[in-house]
Amino acid sequence: MGTLISTKKNQQPINPAHSINVLENQTDRKQQYLVLIVEDDEDAASLYQAILMPHYQNVKVARNGCDAVSTLMTHQGPAAVILDYQLPDMTGIDVMTTCRDLDIPTACLIISANDLSAENASCGEIVRLVKPLGCKALLDWTGRLIEKLHQQPSHSASNDASPEALLLGKSKVMHNLRRQIPLLALSSAPLWLHGESGTGKELAARSIHYCSSRSNGPFIAVNCAAFPESLIESMLFGHIKGAFSGATRDQKGFFEAADGGTLFLDEIGDMPLTFQAKLLRTLQTGTILPVGSTKPISVDCRIVSACHRDLTIAVNQGEFREDLYYRLNVLSIKLPPLRERDNDVVIIANKLLSNITNEEHTLPCKLTNSAIHFLKEHSWPGNVRELENTLRRAAILYQGVELQEKHLISDITRGAYHLSSGPDIMSFSTSGKTLKEIEKNIIETTISEHNGCIETAARILGVAPSTLYRKRKKPM
Numbered sequence: 001m002g003t004l005i006s007t008k009k010n011q012q013p014i015n016p017a018h019s020i021n022v023l024e025n026q027t028d029r030k031q032q033y034l035v036l037i038v039e040d041d042e043d044a045a046s047l048y049q050a051i052l053m054p055h056y057q058n059v060k061v062a063r064n065g066c067d068a069v070s071t072l073m074t075h076q077g078p079a080a081v082i083l084d085y086q087l088p089d090m091t092g093i094d095v096m097t098t099c100r101d102l103d104i105p106t107a108c109l110i111i112s113a114n115d116l117s118a119e120n121a122s123c124g125e126i127v128r129l130v131k132p133l134g135c136k137a138l139l140d141w142t143g144r145l146i147e148k149l150h151q152q153p154s155h156s157a158s159n160d161a162s163p164e165a166l167l168l169g170k171s172k173v174m175h176n177l178r179r180q181i182p183l184l185a186l187s188s189a190p191l192w193l194h195g196e197s198g199t200g201k202e203l204a205a206r207s208i209h210y211c212s213s214r215s216n217g218p219f220i221a222v223n224c225a226a227f228p229e230s231l232i233e234s235m236l237f238g239h240i241k242g243a244f245s246g247a248t249r250d251q252k253g254f255f256e257a258a259d260g261g262t263l264f265l266d267e268i269g270d271m272p273l274t275f276q277a278k279l280l281r282t283l284q285t286g287t288i289l290p291v292g293s294t295k296p297i298s299v300d301c302r303i304v305s306a307c308h309r310d311l312t313i314a315v316n317q318g319e320f321r322e323d324l325y326y327r328l329n330v331l332s333i334k335l336p337p338l339r340e341r342d343n344d345v346v347i348i349a350n351k352l353l354s355n356i357t358n359e360e361h362t363l364p365c366k367l368t369n370s371a372i373h374f375l376k377e378h379s380w381p382g383n384v385r386e387l388e389n390t391l392r393r394a395a396i397l398y399q400g401v402e403l404q405e406k407h408l409i410s411d412i413t414r415g416a417y418h419l420s421s422g423p424d425i426m427s428f429s430t431s432g433k434t435l436k437e438i439e440k441n442i443i444e445t446t447i448s449e450h451n452g453c454i455e456t457a458a459r460i461l462g463v464a465p466s467t468l469y470r471k472r473k474k475p476m
């Protein structure tokens with residue numbers, strides 16, 4: 001038995017044998033994280049793999065962006081990702097942004113021989129390095145990414161996925177919603193979640209999954225708006241080797257990855273019409289057809305879908321198939337907007353604030369009366385997500401112990417009052433322009449009016465940030 005050493009007064013005594021175990025466990029855990037090399041140059045990829053394999057237990061290679069995203073989605077755990085900037089089907093930044101939009105826990109590094117300091121890589125790091133990387137540089141950078149992953153608090157967060165633990169709030173509507181969740185979990189029929197952006201649709205989907213008999217299977221959330229039209233079929237159904245240039249091996253899609261579990265299709269209203277017919281067929285037959293294949297594969301996953309806008313409008317405008325809408329909408333629940341949930345905003349804010357100060361390692365802080373007054377008065381058009389972002393921003397920038405109203409006011413919370421003034425579309429001429437050009441102009445004007453902040457622009461235009469990323473990428 002190891003000696004017990006007491007270091008400081010009031011501290012728990014430390015057992016050295018135990019602390020060695022903890023250290024060993026941490027080292028083991030670090031070695032087990034997925035390290036994904038995304039590189040289309042075969043020689044460079046093999047070299048990196050050979051260097052990393054003696055140090056990490058799970059090293060994989062993806063040869064293009066589509067492969068990389070599928071690998072990360074199906075892995076379902078934290079991953080250190082080393083990306084080449086220029087990939088055959090997209091850029092490293094596209095992969096990084098997609099991972100962020102899909103909430104895949106990653107630490108990313110993009111390597112480029114060119115100076116890309118002007119690129120916006122808010123969710124990772126871009127370094128200027130000459131390829132192929134040497135042994136020391138590769139190990140150092142990978143070590144840094146792994147350390148970053150290890151510091152991310154979400155991986156050590158509690159596993160309690162009960163409706164009570166996930167969906168906070170004491171209002172009657174939330175109480176009713178939590179009561180319905182175990183009942184909805186008894187069925188495998190398609191479930192439709194509707195409600196404004198940020199009301200907790202994905203959280204509700206997760207909670208239903210964990211209450212169901214599928215809870216030991218995977219829960220896969222896919223943001224349909226995050227993929228270009230040309231990739232969505234292969235991302236969802238997978239593809240076979242040689243199906244298109246860059247398809248160097250068979251690749252499973254999200255349907256197969258979710259087999260035995262739940263597939264959450266978010267922002268389904270953004271799914272291209274051409275693909276909607278194929279999705280309808282899958283719902284009717286329970287099979288998928290990977291791109292390039294003629295052999296249908298049976299899949300067993302519960303489909304939960306959601307969209308922040310009213311899909312009946314899209315159906316009336318011919319943008320969404322009516323038959324698919326009814327197939328997806330067998331069961332449905334509505335997530336109410338935060339402003340209709342009595343005093344929940346304060347209850348949720350207190351809980352979120354304590355999580356945020358833990359995650360950000362800032363001083364524990366509490367809400368003053370002026371802050372509570374602001375929380376109750378604000379209309380929260382971005383719902384709980386806006387509340388969470390507002391509190392995180394305040395906790396990081398303020399670093400004090402008492403949050404007041406002034407700390408909560410920002411471009412985003414102010415955005416609600418700006419709605420009526422919105423982007424000044426009359427300041428540019430629309431004559432002779434196509435609808436697409438006018439839309440692009442509105443998007444770019446709103447983004448530049450808000451100092452390049454895509455989240456704020458998305459909030460003001462009433463769409464998800466991923467929709468703006470996608471629309472900006474689309475050629476005219």
Ligand SMILES: Nc1ncnc2c1ncn2[C@@H]1O[C@H](COP(=O)(O)OP(=O)(O)OP(=O)(O)O)[C@@H](O)[C@H]1O
Pocket residue numbers: 166167168169195196197198199200201202203204266307308335348384385388464
């Ligand atoms: N009742 C709640 N209690 C605690 N946190 C919540 C609640 N509802 C939502 N959240 C948090 O708010 C954020 C947004 O939730 P979620 O992604 O589930 O919303 P959504 O409706 O799916 O949004 P979108 O339509 O934009 O995809 C998440 O961080 C989630 O954890």
